Amino acid sequence: xxxxxxxxxxxxxxxxxxxxxxxxxxxxxxxxxxxxxxxxxxxxxxxxxxxxxxxxxxxxxxxxxxxxxxxxxxxxxxxxxxxxxxxxxxxxxxxxxxxxxxxxxxxxxxxxxxxxxxxxxxxxxxxxxxxxxxxxxxxxxxxxxxxxxxxxxxxxxxxxxxxxxxxxxxxxxxxxxxxxxxxxxx
Numbered sequence: 001x002x003x004x005x006x007x008x009x010x011x012x013x014x015x016x017x018x019x020x021x022x023x024x025x026x027x028x029x030x031x032x033x034x035x036x037x038x039x040x041x042x043x044x045x046x047x048x049x050x051x052x053x054x055x056x057x058x059x060x061x062x063x064x065x066x067x068x069x070x071x072x073x074x075x076x077x078x079x080x081x082x083x084x085x086x087x088x089x090x091x092x093x094x095x096x097x098x099x100x101x102x103x104x105x106x107x108x109x110x111x112x113x114x115x116x117x118x119x120x121x122x123x124x125x126x127x128x129x130x131x132x133x134x135x136x137x138x139x140x141x142x143x144x145x146x147x148x149x150x151x152x153x154x155x156x157x158x159x160x161x162x163x164x165x166x167x168x169x170x171x172x173x174x175x176x177x178x179x180x181x182x183x184x185x186x
Contacts, residue, residue, distance in 0.1 A: 006072055007030060007072070009070065011026055015063045023060060026059070027059055034055050035052045037077055038055070038083075041080060041120055043088055043091065048084070051080055051087060055080045071132075073136070074128070081121075125172065126165050131165065133147055144158060
C-alpha cells in the first residue's frame with residue numbers, strides 16, 4: 001500500500017467478507033488517517049488518541065456493515081467525529097477542564113472545537129460524490145490529479161464537484177447566524 005493512501009477496495013472487500021488477515025491489514029492501514037482525523041477534530045491529544053482507538057475498534061468489529069468499499073474514508077470520518085463530540089460532551093457534563101496545550105483560552109478552545117464539529121457536520125451532510133472529493137482534496141491533502149484519478153473523474157469534473165462541495169459547506173456554515181434581521185436574503 002502506498003504511503004498516505006487509504007487501503008484499496010480489494011482489501012476492504014476481503015475484510016468485509018470476514019478475512020481476519022485483511023481486517024487486521026485494513027485497521028493497520030487506516031490508522032494514520034484515523035489519527036489525523038481525530039487530531040483535527042478532538043479537543044485534546046488524549047481525546048484524539050482515545051477517539052482514534054475507538055474508531056479502529058468499530059472498524060474492526062463492524063467492517064461488514066460498510067455498504068460501499070469506496071466509502072471507508074467518509075465512514076471513518078463520521079465515526080471519529082461522533083466519538084470526539086461524545087468525548088467533548090462527557091467533559092462538559094463532568095465539568096472537566098479542557099487541557100491547555102497552548103496559549104489559547106478555554107473559551108477559544110471550546111469555540112474552535114464547536115466550529116470543528118460544525119465543519120464536520122457540514123461535510124457529513126454533503127452528497128457522497130462531493131464529500132469524497134472534499135475529504136480527499138481538503139482533509140487528506142491529495143493533489144487534484146490524484147483525487148480525479150482515484151475517483152475516475154476528469155480533473156475538470158473533480159474541480160466542479162470540489163467547488164460545489166466547498167460552496168455547500170460554506171453556505172451551511174454561514175447558516176442562520178448570519179441572516180439579516182428582516183428575514184430576507186442578503
